[in-house]
Amino acid sequence: MAQKDELTKIIGKKNVLDDQKTLDAYSRDESFVIPVRPSCVVKPTKNTEVQALIKWANETGTPLVPVSSGAPHYRGDTIPATGGAVVVDLSKMNKIIRVDRRNRVAMIEPGVTFGEFIAALDKEGLAAHMPLVPRSTKSVVGSYLEREPITMPRHHWDPQDPLLCMEVIFGDGHLFMTGSAAGPGTLAQQWENKRAQIRPMGPAQTDFQRVVQGSQGTMGIVTWLSVKCRVKPELKKSFLVPAKKVEDLLGLVQKMQKVLLGDDCLILNSHNLACIMAKDSSEVATLKDALPPYVLFISAEGRGVSPEDKVAYQVNDIKIAAQANGLIPLEALPCGLSADDVAAALAKPSDEPYWKNKAKGACRDIFFLTTIDRTPKFVKAMFDQAESKGFSPNDIGVYLQPTVNGTSCHVEFNLNCDSNNKAEMAKVKGLVNDSLVFANMGAFFSRPYGSWSDMVYRRDGETATFLKKVKTIFDPNKIMNPGKLCF
Amino acid sequence: MALIDWKADMVRCERCSNCKWVPWQKGPGLEFAQVCPSISKHNFHAYSGAGRYHSSLAYVTDKIGYTEGWLDIIYHCQMCGACDITCKTNRDMEPQEMLLALRAQCVEDGQLVPALMDVMEGLKAEDNMMQSKKADRGNWAKGLKVKDLTKEKGEVLYFAGCRISFDKELQKVARTAISVLKKAGVDVGIFGKEEACCGGRSYEMGYQGEIESFSENNAAMFKAAGIKKIVVSCSDCYHSFKVLYHKIGRKLDIEVLHITEYIAQLIKEGKLKFSKSVPLRVTYHDPCHLGRLGEDWIPWNGVEKKVMGQLVLHDPPKVFRRGKYGIYDAPREILRSIPGVKLTEMKRIEEYSFCCGAGGGCIDSDPDYSLWVAKERITEAKTTGAEAMVTACGWCERNFSDAVNETGDALKIYDIIELVEQAI
Amino acid sequence: MALTREAYRALEDIVGPENISEEPANMAGYAYVFMVQPYMQSPAEEYFMPAWPEAALLPGCTEEVQAIQRVCNKYGIKSHAFGTGWFPGSLAGSPNTITLDMRRMNRIVEIDEKNMIAVIEPYVAVGQLHVECIKKGLRPHVIGPGPTTSSLASHAACCGMGPSSINTSHSSRNILGVEWVLSTGELLKMGSLGQSGEWFSADGPGPSLRGIMRGYMGSFGALGTFTRIAIKLYPWPGPTKHESTGRSPCYDPIIPERMSSYICSWKSWDDMHEAQYMITEAEMTYSGDRAVAAWHGAMMTESNQEFYELWQKGILQKNAFAFGIILGGHSDGEIEYQEKCLKAILEKTGGWIDEELEKVPHAVGSNYWWHLWGGEIIKGIFRGTGSFFCAATGDDTIDNACFGSYLGDTLMKPYIDKGLFLQEVHNVWGSNLYEQATIGSHHEPLYQYDPFDLESTKAAIKLGFDSVGAAITEGVGLGFFENAGEMAHTMTSPHAHDFHKYMKKIKRVFDPNTASDPMGYCEPE
Structure with missing residues (x-):
């Protein structure tokens, strides 16, 4: 009770929850991470409350587990690793602080979802950089902090994108702003001086934001982000490029990245495309059968002083590049699925049910980074793995997303499953936890959730050693989400 | 000018490092991008043009004194002018002049290199840089029917120079030159054993006083013989007569031509015609003193002034020698006009050519280093696919020949006059 | 304070006698660069850095750099890596420091055309890399200081803006892989390099150590020496070779189709x-x-x-x-x-x-x-x-x-x-x-x-x-200039959330014996 009283003093009674139903809800997610019930869930509404919470946690040695997105969660990073933890649910910090059309930047709190964000940007003539059809409850800040890839590699200059600056309260309780937001001056003064918190680097000789991003809440709690946006296109031309094999599409993908052609650029297999585009589970199988095995989705957006010309030359060049690779970009597939419909689906969050759950009710993901040219061997390995473990290859979704201007590629396998089928779930668990097979082939698990954490830090002890040192700097008492990653 | 007079340049050298590289506009890639032999070999920054500015600044501001190490830095430099030209693609500065002043300062202060002292003793005693007997100087011309201009008058003097006169393997260069000139109908003569050093190499070694007497003596001999045109095969001599004599106030009232200039002229005039094919893939090495250092001396006597606040100008305006007007075209025109010769260029050519390694006294003071530089150049030459490297200076040919002999490379080394003769 | 003979011999044993020097004239070359006085706020008549290096070394490989760092830790010496030297931050600034001139590490390890990645060593100049990249239809980010400067230094350890930034960003944003000899002599291979030896991503696993390695400005060697990095390449629309006309001092480009x-x-x-x-x-x-x-x-x-x-x-x-x-x-x-x-x-x-x-x-x-x-x-x-x-x-x-x-x-x-x-x-x-x-x-x-x-x-x-x-x-x-070095930090950090305090902790944690020269970065906590 003492803990609840103290928390109540900090953020008010209505924002402190410790009923069993709530605690149960925060104790588990869709991952294979072992459930651990928190002792309390708090919902701060402003940064000073977050700072006070962290101060209290340091004084009492209480672990804090930050959460931005609404349920369901999939990665296990928001499940406490130890007992007695307090979950800091940031969903009430959901203000869109600023949208700056001129500088193509917005500032948002962690509770803002993609649906809310897109609507706010749209009013100002901007558009968001989207991960692949996020679930409706997904926090924009959460997605960007997790380094989820966006569908437009041309605009993905750095793994950090589209994250720019942030306000973070580090584990030591210090409120900090990164990049050009750091100072001098308050935010209001900076805005007065025509600054918009768009330079992510620094301040000075440290990129603090890089230490926070990808840390799964182990360094501090982010209370706002400034994020890159793109100008809403005045026109957009989209294409679907069908192929029997992944290999057939790579030449075109690499060419597009090498000469900076197009905006969207991603590969989906028929299963994933069907899941995204089908209205419901019954439509998934039908649509999937009508789709080619793999589809490259590409688009060219027109904006600026001559949008029509921008689209026109890109479309022409894309067609030439496709032809050189023996491919034909189509406005619609023979089954009737149009590229514009796919573009529309990719421009917003997922309808319900979440597309990953549409086929069988549940889904577990395996994802990592490699380079575009190496993707086929991983796709083959995934299907070989599935076969060896008796998992149906028909239930595997494939998503290949070029990242960082095409210098790397996010590879994602979505294992569709029925959570009530224990035998199937055991196979899925086996596949997820046996990801070492991919790591041994050169896959880089840059976002090591759950069991992958042990795997990657065992492979690279030096990095683990130095990350532990970093942890002592920003969270010396180890109160931020302990037990995740390598600390 | 004394070393201290170059202090402004020392301070204003920002350390851009262009003195180490081939001009970027010429697109040097990973290979053969370095232009300075000294830092290419020794690697420490002090062995570059900028580095010598900085150590000299330390010296003139009493931060350092003479040490064995600093003398090593000062004398491990071919004085090839590469840093001078590459600096001056960007700056209004005079690295070569500072380097000359630095060596002169060393000599004045008695900070000498033993090997060079031996050379200088030889020069003083025997009027040559080869530590050979003056009496043997004319041996190269034995048997040649050529006018002796110490005995009779003539308008065209062929000046063999120390290296070609005494180096038995190179004497053919002078003999061939005479033969070719005569075939072209030139009434050419020589000084034979009475020829004396031009004084240029000693000047670049820091012994700037010697050139005074040699230039005076040579000028008197030229005048006495009624010479109107001097033709040289040695690029160092060419540089001395054309540039250094002018610089020290003894501008010759005589046309100074390198053999390549004269041959190119004779070809244009139709006096030399090639009738034989010389089937050979060649590359051409620009001698430093013929190329970037070979352009006319431009006298200037004035002061620095400032305009627009701090813009550094000169009063009267100073024209910098930037290597633009060196002798680059003539040898190439000759090679292109020889039937059968296929010329392929190296990466480092013309004003950004890489030195042969023999200059600045290095061939005497550190032959190993000198040869290392030559080998670097030979490596570059071989990448062109050439069977032969052609040059136009005895010092270059000597050093390259020694390098090839040591490495066993099949690359042939020719003076350009040898190919000319084969084609006639 | 000169190096002890024992320390000198230990260093000499690593790089060989031809690759180490204590010669004062040599040291002058490592103590001079433009803008020293305003950068260091030193007297106008003082042309050189306040502290000259005790010695300069020319390491030839990563292992030698590691060994040098171990010697530095053992004998209480500081090191300062030196690329092409176009900035005061390149120079040793503290007493008892040795300069590591990286000139002998000058290889382009790889240009991966398909994935648009170059792997380079410290003494690959921007201009050289550009020329090699355009042969493959690519170009690197270039910086204002120009083609003579070290591409690695700019990306990993110094500054990073240039005329092409509109399409090639800031140096710090182009890093895909890093091999980093820490001040302690330990070797850190960041990101995918540490996991599988491949050079395509330097962020993660988990938090990105790129954030420690550098920020808007680099650490100028204060956190160790970067021996190889991978950088992102960008499209090059021109031919595979630059062509120009004219002679010194102005060469006119043949501007490509x-x-x-x-x-x-x-x-x-x-x-x-x-x-x-x-x-x-x-x-x-x-x-x-x-x-x-x-x-x-x-x-x-x-x-x-x-x-x-x-x-x-x-x-x-x-x-x-x-x-x-x-x-x-x-x-x-x-x-x-x-x-x-x-x-x-x-x-x-x-x-x-x-x-x-x-x-x-x-x-x-x-x-x-x-x-x-x-x-x-x-x-x-x-x-x-x-x-x-x-x-x-x-x-x-x-x-x-x-x-x-x-x-x-x-x-x-x-x-x-x-x-x-x-x-x-x-x-x-x-x-x-x-x-x-x-x-x-x-x-x-x-x-x-x-x-x-x-x-x-x-x-x-x-x-x-x-x-x-x-x-x-x-x-x-x-x-x-507001972002680099102890002096600037002292003025600006209080107006920018005390970033300096974290940097000092970073310096202490990553370089416990101050075996890397803190000049241009900050003193440890």
Whole structure:
């Protein structure tokens, strides 16, 4: 009770929850991470409350587990690793602080979802950089902090994108702003001086934001982000490029990245495309059968002083590049699925049910980074793995997303499953936890959730050693989400 | 000018490092991008043009004194002018002049290199840089029917120079030159054993006083013989007569031509015609003193002034020698006009050519280093696919020949006059 | 304090006697670079760094660098890595420091054409890398200091903006892999390199150690030495080889098909910045940044005298608010789009391309070289006076750069009026528009002073100091001199969430024995 009283003093009674139903809800997610019930869930509404919470946690040695997105969660990073933890649910910090059309930047709190964000940007003539059809409850800040890839590699200059600056309260309780937001001056003064918190680097000789991003809440709690946006296109031309094999599409993908052609650029297999585009589970199988095995989705957006010309030359060049690779970009597939419909689906969050759950009710993901040219061997390995473990290859979704201007590629396998089928779930668990097979082939698990954490830090002890040192700097008492990653 | 007079340049050298590289506009890639032999070999920054500015600044501001190490830095430099030209693609500065002043300062202060002292003793005693007997100087011309201009008058003097006169393997260069000139109908003569050093190499070694007497003596001999045109095969001599004599106030009232200039002229005039094919893939090495250092001396006597606040100008305006007007075209025109010769260029050519390694006294003071530089150049030459490297200076040919002999490379080394003769 | 003989022998055993030197004349070469006095706030008459290195070493491989660091830790010596030396941050700044001249580590390990990645060692110059990359239809990010500078140093350890930043970003953003010898001698291979030996991503697993390695500015060797890095490459629309005509000192490029070089002008900064918003939104240039009149004039002339004569004609002043642009298309359609956009933007913003200026010999060509790889910068920025420094730089929005430009002019004016710096129309250089300005615009109020003139140098020192204060009080933001080194941190950190305190912790944790020179970074906690 003492803990609840103290928390109540900090953020008010209505924002402190410790009923069993709530605690149960925060104790588990869709991952294979072992459930651990928190002792309390708090919902701060402003940064000073977050700072006070962290101060209290340091004084009492209480672990804090930050959460931005609404349920369901999939990665296990928001499940406490130890007992007695307090979950800091940031969903009430959901203000869109600023949208700056001129500088193509917005500032948002962690509770803002993609649906809310897109609507706010749209009013100002901007558009968001989207991960692949996020679930409706997904926090924009959460997605960007997790380094989820966006569908437009041309605009993905750095793994950090589209994250720019942030306000973070580090584990030591210090409120900090990164990049050009750091100072001098308050935010209001900076805005007065025509600054918009768009330079992510620094301040000075440290990129603090890089230490926070990808840390799964182990360094501090982010209370706002400034994020890159793109100008809403005045026109957009989209294409679907069908192929029997992944290999057939790579030449075109690499060419597009090498000469900076197009905006969207991603590969989906028929299963994933069907899941995204089908209205419901019954439509998934039908649509999937009508789709080619793999589809490259590409688009060219027109904006600026001559949008029509921008689209026109890109479309022409894309067609030439496709032809050189023996491919034909189509406005619609023979089954009737149009590229514009796919573009529309990719421009917003997922309808319900979440597309990953549409086929069988549940889904577990395996994802990592490699380079575009190496993707086929991983796709083959995934299907070989599935076969060896008796998992149906028909239930595997494939998503290949070029990242960082095409210098790397996010590879994602979505294992569709029925959570009530224990035998199937055991196979899925086996596949997820046996990801070492991919790591041994050169896959880089840059976002090591759950069991992958042990795997990657065992492979690279030096990095683990130095990350532990970093942890002592920003969270010396180890109160931020302990037990995740390598600390 | 004394070393201290170059202090402004020392301070204003920002350390851009262009003195180490081939001009970027010429697109040097990973290979053969370095232009300075000294830092290419020794690697420490002090062995570059900028580095010598900085150590000299330390010296003139009493931060350092003479040490064995600093003398090593000062004398491990071919004085090839590469840093001078590459600096001056960007700056209004005079690295070569500072380097000359630095060596002169060393000599004045008695900070000498033993090997060079031996050379200088030889020069003083025997009027040559080869530590050979003056009496043997004319041996190269034995048997040649050529006018002796110490005995009779003539308008065209062929000046063999120390290296070609005494180096038995190179004497053919002078003999061939005479033969070719005569075939072209030139009434050419020589000084034979009475020829004396031009004084240029000693000047670049820091012994700037010697050139005074040699230039005076040579000028008197030229005048006495009624010479109107001097033709040289040695690029160092060419540089001395054309540039250094002018610089020290003894501008010759005589046309100074390198053999390549004269041959190119004779070809244009139709006096030399090639009738034989010389089937050979060649590359051409620009001698430093013929190329970037070979352009006319431009006298200037004035002061620095400032305009627009701090813009550094000169009063009267100073024209910098930037290597633009060196002798680059003539040898190439000759090679292109020889039937059968296929010329392929190296990466480092013309004003950004890489030195042969023999200059600045290095061939005497550190032959190993000198040869290392030559080998670097030979490596570059071989990448062109050439069977032969052609040059136009005895010092270059000597050093390259020694390098090839040591490495066993099949690359042939020719003076350009040898190919000319084969084609006639 | 000279090295003990024991320490010297230990170092000599690692690199060999030919690759170590204590010779004072050699050390002078590692203690001098332009702008030392304003950067170090040292006396005007002191041309050298306050502390000279005790020795200079030329390591030849990563293992040697590791071994050197272990010796440093054992004998209480500091090291300072030195790339191509174009910045005071390259030089040793503390007593008892040895310089590691990385010149012998000069290999391009790999250019991965398919994945657009180059792996390089420290002494690969920007210009060299550019030439090797265009053979494969790619180009690296290039920095303002030009083609002689170390690409690795800029990316991993120093600064990082340049004329092509509009399409190639800031150095710090291009890193895909790092091999890092820490001050302790330990070897850290970041990201995918540590996991599988592949060079495609340096972030993670989990938090990114890139954030510790460097920020907006690099650590200048204070956290160890970077021995190999992988960087992102960008599209090159031109041929596989550069062609030029002419001889020293001006070489005119043969501008490739489907590329163009323009110097565009406006009547004010406001108009020019308005155009910059349009240019970046349209994504229509290969390269583009602000062209200061005197600087551009110097680049296109062969000597100061020629520049002065050009200046007297008034052509440059007429184009004082200029922005150099290179267009480059991979197809006829792309270049046509770019040309059309440029024309439209000039019309909408009242801009022009001055025919008289374009007719000046080398004008178009020097603009091309500059944008290609920072070429001609030495003519532009050093030939006039010998050195420069900056007043209140900053990086945020284009509008902020405009604000900062006016501030810079105000700060510099009293000195320029007194004739202490080169008298320009407006000296504010930059507008490096990172990533189509989506992560900011860099501006540098740049003043050219004569380091041989004590009064000019004293003015440079004073304005350098005052500018840090002005950046704070006027709120223009923190640019590069405000962001680097203990002295600047002491002034700026209290106005920027005390970032300095974390940096000091980083220094302590990553370099427990201070075996890397803290100059240019910070002392440990």
